[in-house]
Amino acid sequence: MVLVPSDLARLLLRKGVGSMTSDRAVCSKCNRTPLAGELLHVLESERAVCSLCLRELPEAEQNPVRSERVHASARHLAVVPRAA
Numbered sequence: 001m002v003l004v005p006s007d008l009a010r011l012l013l014r015k016g017v018g019s020m021t022s023d024r025a026v027c028s029k030c031n032r033t034p035l036a037g038e039l040l041h042v043l044e045s046e047r048a049v050c051s052l053c054l055r056e057l058p059e060a061e062q063n064p065v066r067s068e069r070v071h072a073s074a075r076h077l078a079v080v081p082r083a084a
C-alpha cells in the first residue's frame, strides 16, 4: 500500500485527534473539548462544564466544586535536572 501525502496527513490527523479526545475532559453540556488554558468547572453533581456553559446555568448552580485548567497536553512534561 502506497500512502500519498494527503492520505498520510489525514491518517496522522485522525490519530492525533483520536488520541486528543480519548483522554481529554469534555464539557457535559455542549460536548465541546475546552481549549488549552480554558477552565473546566466541576459542579456538585460531578458534571464538568466549560466556562461558557457555566454562565448559562441557573445562578444557584454556578458554584463549581473545583475548576481545572485544561492543559495543552494530557501527558505531563518531564522535569529533569540539567546536566552541569
Ligand SMILES: [Zn+2]
Pocket: 027, 028, 029, 030, 031, 032, 049, 050, 051, 052, 053, 054
Ligand atoms: Zn460547554
